[in-house]
Each structure stands twice: as C-alpha cells, then as structure tokens.
Amino acid sequence: MSELLLIDDDQELCELLVSWLSQEGFQVRACHDGQSARKALAETAPAAVVLDVMLPDGSGLELLKQLRSDHPELPVLMLSARGEPLDRILGLELGADDYLAKPCDPRELTARLRAVLRRSHPTAVSSQIELGDLTFSPVRGVVSIDEQEQTLTVSESRLLEALLKQPGEPLDKQELAQIALGRKLTLYDRSLDMHVSNLRKKIGPHPDGRPRIVALRSRGYYYSL
Structure with a gap:
C-alpha cells in the first residue's frame, strides 16, 4: 500500500480525497498547513506528495522548493484552486512532477498519482547509461x-x-509526455516543455557549447551527439 501525504488547507476537500484514495488502496495522511507538513515529512517517508499552492502559513511553492532540496526524488503533484497559468509554470519550474487545477475529479487525481508512482520505480533492467561525458x-x-x-x-x-536511449533521434512530444508524465498533453499544456527546461538547466550544454537537448519545432526533442 502506497503512503501519500496530502497537504491542503481545505479540510472538507481533504476528507473527500482521503476517503476516495483510501478506497483506491492508498494510505493517506492529511496536513492543513506547511508546519504540520514539515513535521510529517520528518516522521514518515511518503511515496508521493499532493501539495496545494495556497497554504495558510505560507506558499505551497516555497514548500515545494524545500521539498525539492531535501527530497529531490520524491514525486510531487501540485493542486491549485486559482488555476492560474503562472502557478502551473512556477510549480513545474520548481520541480513538481504534475499539476491539477481544483476542483479536480478524484478519478483523475488517482490516475495521475498511479502514473507518477509507476514512473518512480524503474525496472531492474534499466542499467547505467554512458554517453560522452554524461x-x-x-x-x-x-x-x-x-x-x-x-x-x-x-x-x-x-x-x-x-x-x-535514442540519441540523435527525434522523439514526438506526445510520446515523451506518455513516458515522462504518464499521460497525453492537452491543448496549451506546456508541462513537458517545463520539464525539458528544468532538465537542460541541470545537465547544461556539451563542452563545446552545443545544447544537449535539441527542440524540433512542432515535433519534439532529441539528445544531440
């Protein structure tokens, strides 16, 4: 049973989601502010975190930044009642794995959580990959x-x-979204582009200055040789 940490100040919503997710086989601990969430993270090791952008004692985005610093590998799914594009962009830039606007369908939240949890457990056959200096x-x-x-x-x-795994070969955006996000991109969905941007910042360019990840307009991306 996967343990989830749900961080949201809307207690009625939390009760609804805890009830739904428990029926779906998850063990859920709910926190309603950043302070109790930090305490919970110090006491337990959840398989994933569902985090609201707005918290009564601070920004969920600030908590996300701390999460990414302390637990970089922990899957995080952001929620926002405002649905502002800027919230989505900032959340993804800070390292959220996925993002849902509230009110959200509990079934979609469940599907997104299962997808990110599947992606967080690579198969044993995934061996080390070496390509140039990387x-x-x-x-x-x-x-x-x-x-x-x-x-x-x-x-x-x-x-x-x-x-x-396919250096020099362009991969379609929808194909990459299915691999990286576990779902297809919707209209105006820039989630994949934000993850690519974050990845580029982390791995930098080739020693000669060429970008490692190259975008093909309206097509997708490839890793350059």
Whole structure:
C-alpha cells in the first residue's frame, strides 16, 4: 500500500480525497498547513506528495522548493484552486512532477498519482547509461557530468532516459509526455516543455557549447551527439 501525504488547507476537500484514495488502496495522511507538513515529512517517508499552492502559513511553492532540496526524488503533484497559468509554470519550474487545477475529479487525481508512482520505480533492467561525458543511472535518478552529480525528479529521470536511449533521434512530444508524465498533453499544456527546461538547466550544454537537448519545432526533442 502506497503512503501519500496530502497537504491542503481545505479540510472538507481533504476528507473527500482521503476517503476516495483510501478506497483506491492508498494510505493517506492529511496536513492543513506547511508546519504540520514539515513535521510529517520528518516522521514518515511518503511515496508521493499532493501539495496545494495556497497554504495558510505560507506558499505551497516555497514548500515545494524545500521539498525539492531535501527530497529531490520524491514525486510531487501540485493542486491549485486559482488555476492560474503562472502557478502551473512556477510549480513545474520548481520541480513538481504534475499539476491539477481544483476542483479536480478524484478519478483523475488517482490516475495521475498511479502514473507518477509507476514512473518512480524503474525496472531492474534499466542499467547505467554512458554517453560522452554524461553518465546516467535510471535506478538512482542521478546524472553525472565530469563527476558532478545532479539528482533528477521522477519526470526528469524518465525523460532523460528516453532521450539517451535514442540519441540523435527525434522523439514526438506526445510520446515523451506518455513516458515522462504518464499521460497525453492537452491543448496549451506546456508541462513537458517545463520539464525539458528544468532538465537542460541541470545537465547544461556539451563542452563545446552545443545544447544537449535539441527542440524540433512542432515535433519534439532529441539528445544531440
């Protein structure tokens, strides 16, 4: 049974989601502010976190930033009642694996959680990948360039693995979204682009200055050789 940490100040919504997710086989601990969430994270090791953007004692985005610093490999799904594009962009830039606007369908939340949890457990056959000065361990979710390690989020790890397995070959955006996000992109959905942007920042360019991940307009991305 996967243990989830739900962080949202809407207690009625939390009761609804805890009831629904429990019926779906999850064990859920709910917190209603950042302070209790930090305490819960110090006491337990959840399989994933569902985090609201707005909290009574601070921004959920600030808590996300701390989560990414302390637990870079922990899957995080953001919620927002405001549905502002800027919230979505900031959340993804700070390392959220996925994002849902409230009110959300509990069935969609369940599907997104199961997808991110599947992606967070690579199969044992995923061995270390070496390409030039880059070494990547899908199992650990760690990329090393010139012996400098960077820990990737679940989505970043799946994305890089897909690109490295077919270097120089363009991969369609929808195909990459299915691999990295566990779902197809919707209209105006820039989730994949934000994960690519974050990944580019972490791995940097080739030693000669060329970008490692190249975008093909309206098509997708590839890892350059």
